[in-house]
Amino acid sequence: MSDTKYLFKRDQTWWVKITVPRTLRDVLGYDLRRSLHTSDLEAARAARAEVVAEFRGRIAEARARKDEALARACGAPLPSESGSASSAGFEITAREDFSDVTYLLEVHHPMLARAAAPGQFVVVVSHERGERIPLTIADFDRSAGTITLVVQAVGKTTREMQERCQVGTRLSALVGPMGIPSEIGKAQKVVCVGGGLGVAPIYPQLRAFKQSGAYVIGVVGFRNRELVFWQEKFEEYCDEFIICTDDGSAGIKGLVTDGIEQALARHADVDRLVAIGPPIMMKACAETTRPHGIETTVSLNPIMVDGTGMCGGCRVKVGDQTRFACVEGPEFDGHAVDFDDLMSRLRRFSSQEKQALEAWSEATAGARQG
Amino acid sequence: MAKKKTIRTIPQERTPIPVQDASLRVQNFSEVALGYGKEDALLEAERCLLCPDPACVKSCPVAIDIDRFIEKITEKDFRSSYDILTDANLLPAICGRVCPQEDQCEAVCPVGDTLEPVAIGRLERWVGDLALAEGWTSSPHIEPNGFRVAIVGSGPAGIACAADMAKAGCEVTVYEALHATGGVLRYGIPEFRLPNSVIDAEMESLTRLGVKIECNTLVGRLFTLEQMLDEMGFHAVFIGSGAGYPSFMGIPGESLHGVLSANELLTRCNLMRAGEFPKYDTPLDLGARVAVIGAGNTAMDAMRVSLRSGAEKVHCVYRRTRDESPAREEEIGHAEEEGVEFHWLTAPVEILADAEGNVSAMRCIRMELGEPDDSGRRRPIPIERSEYDFEIDTVVYAIGTNANPVIGQTSKLALNKWGYLEADEDLATSMAGVFAGGDIVTGAATVILAMGAGRKAARSMQVYLGIRDSESVYAPEHIGNEGKLFGIEIGERNFSRVRVQ
Ligand SMILES: Cc1cc2nc3c(=O)[nH]c(=O)nc-3n(C[C@H](O)[C@H](O)[C@H](O)COP(=O)(O)OP(=O)(O)OC[C@H]3O[C@@H](n4cnc5c(N)ncnc54)[C@H](O)[C@@H]3O)c2cc1C
Ligand code: FES
Numbered sequence: 001m002s003d004t005k006y007l008f009k010r011d012q013t014w015w016v017k018i019t020v021p022r023t024l025r026d027v028l029g030y031d032l033r034r035s036l037h038t039s040d041l042e043a044a045r046a047a048r049a050e051v052v053a054e055f056r057g058r059i060a061e062a063r064a065r066k067d068e069a070l071a072r073a074c075g076a077p078l079p080s081e082s083g084s085a086s087s088a089g090f091e092i093t094a095r096e097d098f099s100d101v102t103y104l105l106e107v108h109h110p111m112l113a114r115a116a117a118p119g120q121f122v123v124v125v126s127h128e129r130g131e132r133i134p135l136t137i138a139d140f141d142r143s144a145g146t147i148t149l150v151v152q153a154v155g156k157t158t159r160e161m162q163e164r165c166q167v168g169t170r171l172s173a174l175v176g177p178m179g180i181p182s183e184i185g186k187a188q189k190v191v192c193v194g195g196g197l198g199v200a201p202i203y204p205q206l207r208a209f210k211q212s213g214a215y216v217i218g219v220v221g222f223r224n225r226e227l228v229f230w231q232e233k234f235e236e237y238c239d240e241f242i243i244c245t246d247d248g249s250a251g252i253k254g255l256v257t258d259g260i261e262q263a264l265a266r267h268a269d270v271d272r273l274v275a276i277g278p279p280i281m282m283k284a285c286a287e288t289t290r291p292h293g294i295e296t297t298v299s300l301n302p303i304m305v306d307g308t309g310m311c312g313g314c315r316v317k318v319g320d321q322t323r324f325a326c327v328e329g330p331e332f333d334g335h336a337v338d339f340d341d342l343m344s345r346l347r348r349f350s351s352q353e354k355q356a357l358e359a360w361s362e363a364t365a366g367a368r369q370g
Numbered sequence: 371m372a373k374k375k376t377i378r379t380i381p382q383e384r385t386p387i388p389v390q391d392a393s394l395r396v397q398n399f400s401e402v403a404l405g406y407g408k409e410d411a412l413l414e415a416e417r418c419l420l421c422p423d424p425a426c427v428k429s430c431p432v433a434i435d436i437d438r439f440i441e442k443i444t445e446k447d448f449r450s451s452y453d454i455l456t457d458a459n460l461l462p463a464i465c466g467r468v469c470p471q472e473d474q475c476e477a478v479c480p481v482g483d484t485l486e487p488v489a490i491g492r493l494e495r496w497v498g499d500l501a502l503a504e505g506w507t508s509s510p511h512i513e514p515n516g517f518r519v520a521i522v523g524s525g526p527a528g529i530a531c532a533a534d535m536a537k538a539g540c541e542v543t544v545y546e547a548l549h550a551t552g553g554v555l556r557y558g559i560p561e562f563r564l565p566n567s568v569i570d571a572e573m574e575s576l577t578r579l580g581v582k583i584e585c586n587t588l589v590g591r592l593f594t595l596e597q598m599l600d601e602m603g604f605h606a607v608f609i610g611s612g613a614g615y616p617s618f619m620g621i622p623g624e625s626l627h628g629v630l631s632a633n634e635l636l637t638r639c640n641l642m643r644a645g646e647f648p649k650y651d652t653p654l655d656l657g658a659r660v661a662v663i664g665a666g667n668t669a670m671d672a673m674r675v676s677l678r679s680g681a682e683k684v685h686c687v688y689r690r691t692r693d694e695s696p697a698r699e700e701e702i703g704h705a706e707e708e709g710v711e712f713h714w715l716t717a718p719v720e721i722l723a724d725a726e727g728n729v730s731a732m733r734c735i736r737m738e739l740g741e742p743d744d745s746g747r748r749r750p751i752p753i754e755r756s757e758y759d760f761e762i763d764t765v766v767y768a769i770g771t772n773a774n775p776v777i778g779q780t781s782k783l784a785l786n787k788w789g790y791l792e793a794d795e796d797l798a799t800s801m802a803g804v805f806a807g808g809d810i811v812t813g814a815a816t817v818i819l820a821m822g823a824g825r826k827a828a829r830s831m832q833v834y835l836g837i838r839d840s841e842s843v844y845a846p847e848h849i850g851n852e853g854k855l856f857g858i859e860i861g862e863r864n865f866s867r868v869r870v871q
Contacts, residue, residue, distance in 0.1 A: 011450065027541075030578045033511050090768045115592050125549055131642060131651035132549075173549040180779065199757055231680050305642070305652075308588060309774050310557070310614035311634035312767075317625060322618060323407040327775050341625050348627050352653035 006052050007044055014044035016051040024062050038214055089170030093146055098229040101153045105165055110145030112176055118204035119182030119331055123307040125173035126161045133157055134304045138200035150200030156356040179308045179330045187272035191263050192213045195221035195256045198277030205274055210237040219259035225249035257284045270294055279343045286334035296334035299326045302345060317341045375419050377484055384486035385414040385658045392707040396677045400559045402704055406496040415443035418488045423453055426475035431822040434458040436490055452501045463502055463568045466495025469818045472699050487702035502571045507578055515539035517835050520604040522589045525553020526817045527808025529576055529612030529825030536579040538837050545587040553612055557641040560675050590780030599803055606803045606831045610824060611811035615772040628729035632672035632768035639675050657763020661685040661732055663718055665695040672766045673710045684710045689717040689737050689750040721765055731759045764833030771814050796830040805831055
């Protein structure tokens with residue numbers, strides 16, 4: 001048998017080729033090859049050894065450099081390498097259950113934690129067949145390299161995540177921070193309102209207002225005392241903190257709008273209000289401040305797909321304009337937003353949502369019995 | 371050499387491409403045009419006259435040596451044919467499928483003066499597919515030069531630029547906002563026209579060149595361009611973020627249930643696989659009667675995806691005529707065969723709703739063509755009192771897209787008045803070291819133009835970085851650039867970048 005180790009022929013010319021070890025392919029490519037500029041096998045064999053030796057040297061060198069880089073990276077990860085979107089996904093590092101529908105997830109993504117600002121959101125895909133859902137960033141810890149998401153299990157995806165997303169598991173995709181960060185501005189006295197799924201997302205904004213020197217009044221709404229969470233966290237950054245519950249079991253009895261009325265009655269000089277929550281609540285907040293002419297910001301949560309401005313599914317009506325909430329929002333002037341349009345568009349997939357939920361419930365029930 | 375071919379000696383008929391039967395294919399997402407077999411390709415290649423001064427090469431945006439690759443087919447040297455193709459075009463299997471050949475190379479083919487032009491696109495596709503099947507790659511030996519280059523967006527512009535920079539020896543990272551690569555190739559163009567397996571294979575050849583691909587990374591928001599050039603240590607950046615932002619018309623009824631953009635429809639189906647709902651979580655609310663506004667490639671795709679996703683009747687509403695439609699001729703033909711009803715010279719004026727806020731009908735007005743406008747196309751003018759309604763459940767907008775705003779929002783790059791990135795003839799932007807190309811510069815165009823722009827930007831970047839003779843496979847052993855920029859230590863920041871002509 002003829003000896004053609006490391007040799008191959010292309011267009012009558014002999015080449016040397018060495019396959020690069022898998023771990024070095026990102027630096028060296030799939031293989032190293034060089035033409036020997038001869039069509040004669042004997043001549044090629046003679047020239048081979050030198051080239052092979054050189055290639056081996058390059059591979060050894062690349063390996064050494066890589067090891068060194070690796071050691072360096074472990075000490076101080078480069079921004080382009082930490083928190084990158086590996087196929088393995090994004091690890092959940094902590095979880096807390098506030099009630100049987102509300103849960104907190106902490107996800108490891110150092111770059112995202114570094115970039116996140118109040119008012120922004122992320123898009124999450126929980127598993128390969130999952131949908132892309134937007135979730136507001138409820139908190140971020142730059143030193144730990146984590147972001148916090150607080151999720152309400154309302155539909156199929158969020159309920160499934162409630163079951164699947166345990167500490168140590170991974171989200172299949174996580175991208176952000178998306179949207180334009182909140183304008184903290186120069187407001188002197190601010191009311192920050194959070195209700196339902198908006199309680200957690202209002203927190204980073206409230207903190208930012210406090211840190212910018214404003215007098216901050218927090219107003220948050222829950223159904224009852226059992227569902228209250230983060231009270232201490234809020235109180236740390238609030239000059240006044242008003243909890244509103246439907247049944248009066250904690251704080252005042254009533255809706256967040258009652259809390260706002262109370263705050264406005266005490267402070268005639270409130271110059272800004274920010275509300276995050278269900279559209280119906282944000283609409284009521286905007287109506288409460290409208291007669292007072294207080295600048296009111298709301299954070300909209302339309303149905304999204306990509307979150308990058310590419311599909312227009314997230315379009316909302318603000319004044320007489322159509323805006324894409326994912327790239328031009330999510331925050332808009334509450335007095336200009338067409339909430340009825342938003343609420344109608346949020347019902348767009350209600351029948352499919354129901355179908356998905358039923359299919360999933362049956363499947364999981366089946367799995368539990370089986 | 372064989373006897374010189376003449377128009378009389380070549381096969382007279384264009385070799386037909388086998389296609390799936392229209393009645394069958396509307397029920398599946400498998401590829402419609404099945405592609406040539408080897409015999410078909412050999413026969414069709416014989417039709418090329420091998421003109422001494424081939425017009426087709428000049429009208430190809432990336433100047434593929436069309437005559438040479440076809441000649442190699444006739445010589446049955448398919449591997450060389452592939453090498454010639456990939457010298458100019460990284461993605462022959464893709465471009466052979468989606469390029470508007472009838473307006474480019476095939477439009478100027480002299481054979482087309484008397485007969486049908488040589489089916490250059492089909493031949494390109496055949497060679498590209500053969501290479502994928504055989505596992506051929508044209509990955510050259512790459513000599514690292516120490517430069518780090520970042521690419522924003524993994525659409526055709528981004529990947530073409532990435533490939534060239536990697537071949538030149540740079541360490542290239544591609545950042546993509548979505549969870550999958552390919553840009554419009556993946557989320558827009560459907561499976562039956564461009565199978566995902568083809569995109570995957572082409573991406574694979576990119577990673578084989580050593581290119582790193584990072585999905586789930588929204589550049590501008592996760593880190594800014596300034597950060598990339600500064601703390602992240604990239605020496606140059608290319609932006610190919612596309613023109614994904616869909617337009618609406620601003621007529622009454624656009625926020626009703628059942629009105630969506632073609633991009634949303636296609637993304638739900640292609641990227642998120644809504645067709646397999648509820649196995650896949652993403653739903654799609656498509657009614658039985660769908661009207662698509664517009665008649666470009668996007669519109670054709672939206673219509674044909676609708677037919678395959680359960681729509682019973684699909685209408686196309688376009689304010690000009692078939693002749694002005696910007697779609698590939700083949701796609702219009704396929705849509706017609708599949709039963710799309712075309713309403714040429716028709717424009718919607720209002721979308722009507724039922725009591726629950728769902729779309730129930732569309733009011734349209736008939737148009738006639740007037741004088742040519744700036745684009746040279748005759749301007750459509752509404753015919754007074756010609757309004758009529760027709761019943762519909764879903765309205766899909768495919769009337770074009772605008773610039774994606776994210777990069778503009780998060781950087782100081784100069785934009786033009788429509789929001790596209792400002793770039794000079796070398797595709798350099800207003801920020802030193804940052805180049806841009808593809809739809810984000812030109813507005814929505816074509817795959818091949820985006821690729822051409824990516825390659826052009828790569829050449830400019832190489833000049834900017836001072837990389838010489840980048841095409842050469844045999845770079846000198848050590849050019850001493852590691853850790854240095856123009857021979858100056860990177861750590862030393864007391865010099866400013868200049869652009870080299
Ligand atoms: C449905 C449809 C069908 C088409 N059919 C054809 C056809 O048959 N033939 C043809 O020639 N052309 C066709 N086109 C046009 C063609 O696809 C485009 O012109 C081409 O894809 C543009 O390439 P690009 O690289 O500039 O941008 P894109 O393909 O749009 O890619 C841009 C990529 O950048 C990503 N991105 C955007 N912003 C960021 C960011 N900030 N950070 C990170 N990533 C980002 C996007 O997610 C996307 O993946 C079609 C277009 C559509 C929509
Ligand atoms: S979510 Fe697609 S454009 Fe906003």
